[in-house]
């Protein structure tokens with residue numbers, strides 16, 4: 078697998094030099110300053126490519142912009158309202174412009190309104206660092222008592238409602254403000270910044286939109302963009318819902334194996350695929366994540382490796398982001414499935430036989446605790462995660478190479494790493 082690293086552009090407090098020292102082989106980024114529905118112009122794409130590939134002293138970083146995360150799907154497209162037809166034209170133009178620049182892996186998601194959502198961005202861990210967390214009771218406090226959404230009571234079991242009422246009664250104002258900010262302020266990669274009042278307005282747009290409508294709209298969106306992506310050689314890949322269950326009464330439709338099965342069957346093209354995020358999928362105990370890696374292997378175009386520990390199995394809705402090899406997702410089994418898929422692609426002559434992966438999120442440890450980088454994207458925590466994941470990849474590939482003794486011509490991420498990032502850079 079190709080070991081990539083998310084970078085939020087020049088304003089990111091973690092630099093490309095940090096990415097290089099972490100061993101990154103490629104960069105995942107987006108034009109975060111362009112609003113959803115607008116065109117990504119050729120000039121802006123090439124400027125970001127230049128930023129990725131050039132050190133401050135003008136020499137090459139050796140890095141390239143490998144994956145777009147994300148090319149956002151506008152709310153108008155998701156609801157098929159307003160300017161949605163124009164937004165789809167713009168989406169196709171952006172794909173054309175990206176393909177012209179040689180960028181052909183494009184991640185997106187189809188979550189209404191809120192992107193990824195947490196109640197804690199820095200929950201203390203036993204080792205002294207911090208991690209992100211989603212606590213259903215805290216979320217219910219937000220929904221029932223801070224946002225005050227009509228009908229929200231129907232969405233939580235009585236025990237959660239009672240616990241939320243008690244917690245809210247004792248909650249200091251500073252914590253309720255923080256909770257509101259954590260849920261609404263817009264996390265990295267999310268398209269919008271919300272206030273409580275704009276969030277209430279936006280939720281109204283979805284009042285009549287049921288899950289089946291949103292699924293249909295997703296298929297219509299893909300039907301409009303996938304033929305164009307096919308011609309360009311672009312592979313779209315849909316990130317799962319995070320967390321993978323409905324929030325604030327909004328439908329979430331990309332949470333389970335059944336969700337992906339029905340979408341990928343309905344739009345049966347290599348240009349319509351999956352971003353395989355072990356952390357998002359792993360937050361549901363009924364998702365068998367290694368089995369999903371096997372089932373959807375052919376359509377996986379991009380991989381996020383992250384782990385979670387679920388904290389309330391009865392409700393299976395609360396979790397924290399554990400270390401990459403901690404948590405409940407069997408990371409070795411997932412990586413083994415993905416490496417097997419890479420070998421299969423080589424055997425059948427697919428050109429996309431090296432799958433880009435990145436360490437998704439990381440706990441805040443050491444210098445991360447004072448660097449104040451984007452929530453979830455610390456330098457040291459991700460470096461540690463990538464190093465651990467790379468160790469698993471090396472070990473599995475070495476075992477595979479030994480097992481197929483004499484057939485050493487099989488490409489592997491291990492060899493490409495040795496050829497790429499380990500080479501000394503000219504001073």
Ligand SMILES: [Mn+2]
Pocket residue numbers: 316354356357381437
């Ligand atoms: Mn992810």
